[in-house]
Amino acid sequence: MDISYSNDLFEHIFGDQSEQPPFSTKGFPTDYFKKLLSIQRYDLKKKESVFEKQLDFFGSIDFFVDSILDAVNEGRIHVTDGEKVYICNKSIYYKNSNFMFFYEENSPAFILLPSFFSGSAIFDVREKVLIVIHGGHRHLSNQFLNFFQYIFDQADKALNYLSKDSSFFSGLLAANARPYHFFYDILPAVELIAHALTDSEDKAKLVTNPKKIFFDIDELYSDVFDIEFFENDFEYLNFKDSFYVDLAVNKNFVINNDAFREFLDRKVYSVACTYSSIRTSDDQNDYDLNLWFGITSQKRIWLNQVESIVSLLNSLSPHFTKIRVFIDGWTSCVHLSELDKRCIKQDNEVFEKISSYLHVNVKAVNLIGYSSQDKIRLGSMVDAFIVNHSAGSLHISRFCKKVGVSHLNTVMQDDNQIHYNTIRVPDRYIINKKNKRSVEQGAVALDYYVDFKAVCDRFIDLLTVKGFISTVSSEVCKNEASKIYNSMSGVGLTNALRNSEREPLAKPDLLRESALVMEEYCDINTAYTLMKKAHELRPNGPLIKKKLNEYSFLLLKSKDGL
Known part of the structure; x- marks a missing residue:
């Protein structure tokens, strides 16, 4: 570790009034940064940060869409609290997460981790407080700890990159090496932004790692995005005159939005059945x-x-x-x-x-x-x-x-x-x-x-x-x-x-339980068949009789077109 570069990088990020950590040739000062990141989940009542007005916004779908469109159209992201403007045109990618640096008048103000699949947080570099937007504090503090070790181990490259006046927007980043997160966080985000960019004259650039995607994005979105593939994350993404914005939403977005989910799932199913090898x-x-x-x-x-x-x-x-x-x-x-x-x-x-x-x-x-x-x-x-x-x-x-x-x-x-x-x-x-x-x-x-x-x-x-x-x-x-x-x-x-x-469970209980599950999924025919079998085995069961009557009425109503 180069001590002079490490000290200069620390001063650039945290300001020249900050107490310098004990950098040495022996390695990264882990204990110092653990203490720095140990402040618990942000509490609005304590007003520990100047960013309380923006917290709900940073964790919202509106911020996600606005920041993407801002980056695509203006080449940078900006947020404001009505008095101050914070600009982002720097990002460093580390272990499936894209850390975004926001500046106020050329001085770092906060680092945003908009990682919807593992939790999102702000590290306020002025107040030196980790603000958890959603997710677990321990997990997120470890992510920031590992991230700081990564950039201070390459302090010369990181300092050179972060010290530049500006970087150009180089693309939207869509990749995750787990199928759950790809289909619940990444792909819904790509679909959401593809819809938002439908009327755009120029294609937006989307970059992805084929070793971190589970579906051929080309076949789904080549009409909206100019898609570029890479395989070495750090060499491709980091410490160049560029910055990237993550495409990821919280899984609850696709779980709770029925119409959006149905549209996306039909699209995936149709393309898979048509273009599968x-x-x-x-x-x-x-x-x-x-x-x-x-x-x-x-x-x-x-x-x-x-x-x-x-x-x-x-x-x-x-x-x-x-x-x-x-x-x-x-x-x-x-x-x-x-x-x-x-x-x-x-x-x-x-x-x-x-x-x-x-x-x-x-x-x-x-x-x-x-x-x-x-x-x-x-x-x-x-x-x-x-x-x-x-x-x-x-x-x-x-x-x-x-x-x-x-x-x-x-x-x-x-x-x-x-x-x-x-x-x-x-x-x-x-x-x-x-x-x-x-x-x-x-x-x-x-x-x-x-x-x-x-x-x-x-x-x-x-x-x-x-x-x-x-x-x-x-x-x-x-x-x-x-x-x-x-x-x-x-x-x-x-x-x-x-x-x-x-x-x-006794057999009638098992049949009753299965019928109730099928009712949840609106398969009343199957629910009726199962509940009827349960009724044959337990004719006096009150819930069984009640639900069997309900299913009979629903099926009759459907048959008569009422």
Whole structure:
């Protein structure tokens, strides 16, 4: 570390009145910056910053759209509180986040991290306070800490860049290496800005890393954007006479805006089915049943996935001439990254275990490592699915809108995903299992077991309601599936669940619960069929009778066109 450059950079960012940190040739003064970033979440009542009037605005969709249009049309971003004007024409990208420097009269005023997927915050360099707009203080302070270490490790380059009078706007940045964030944060932002720029005479420049996108953006937006691809983030983006603006919105924008979501999802689905590179030689009609099962070997692992999937498929196989099952796992970016290659290898080991046990009339199709585009294309052929309730459900549930069953550990309670026609296995049938990853990363990495009977009964009942198997055959399948599962050493887990405090639902309860889920997704026909079966088993159940009458009335009303 060059001490003179580090001191000059610190003075440039924080002002010449600031106490200099103890820079040395030994390395970055981590403790000093940890203390600097330790001030807790901003409190309006304390008036700790001059930016309180702008905080709501910085976290809003209005700021996002206005800043993009400002950058595209004027070559810089400006905000004002009515008295002072703050200008941004500098940005430094670090680990999926774009740190934006706002100046007042050529002096830094604050650094904005508009990272909607990991939290957004302002670091007020004058007051030396970290202002959290949304997200966790600990997480955001760590992001700023790592960012400061990155720029002070290259203090000469950073100082040279930040000291220049101005930089030119070089493009909109759209990239994230996780499919969840790409489809919930990045792509909705691209669509929103594409709409805002519809009447623009010139195309705006959009830059992206093909190792951090999951859909061919060219096929979606080449009519609006001039798209440029790069692969080395830091070398391409940083310390040049340029600045970039992130394209990302908070996931709640797409979750809560039904019309916008429907338009975007139809667009993605249509392009995937039209332009996917997949040209399968097998027609959908060549199989009596087309299923989709999700697996994982990275985090949030369904620990009894192999025996569960094999037991279900082999119990179904005697009732069908040919079954095709798509085994879904890791989703790759448009260009394979090193992470993609490692995770594909891990998931393929699970696929090989599953396929080695399957009956001859069950064809397993490996989707591990496929792009989102190809997965959506193949998902359009599917009759029903079983997947995890988080990112594993993205393609088949959100975009393809197929029917199925989902599961997840009990700690990740928030349903921050879009699901259609999906019955989730209740938490009482899940047992969490801590591991080294979950200790370090929390609930996002917590593995779990799913009670086999809970997932089996829901899935086979769904196939029965949809007319793929008869009621008699469904009971035979359930019994056979349990035998197969127990023979594959799953009996210990099943008994553990049965003897725990999580009492299993009786059959009419299960049917009632499934009916209520289908009602949520406006599938009244299926809800009626399920509730009718529940009524046959429990004719005096008050909720069952009430809901059955409601469904009967709704179906009659629909039939009569009332």
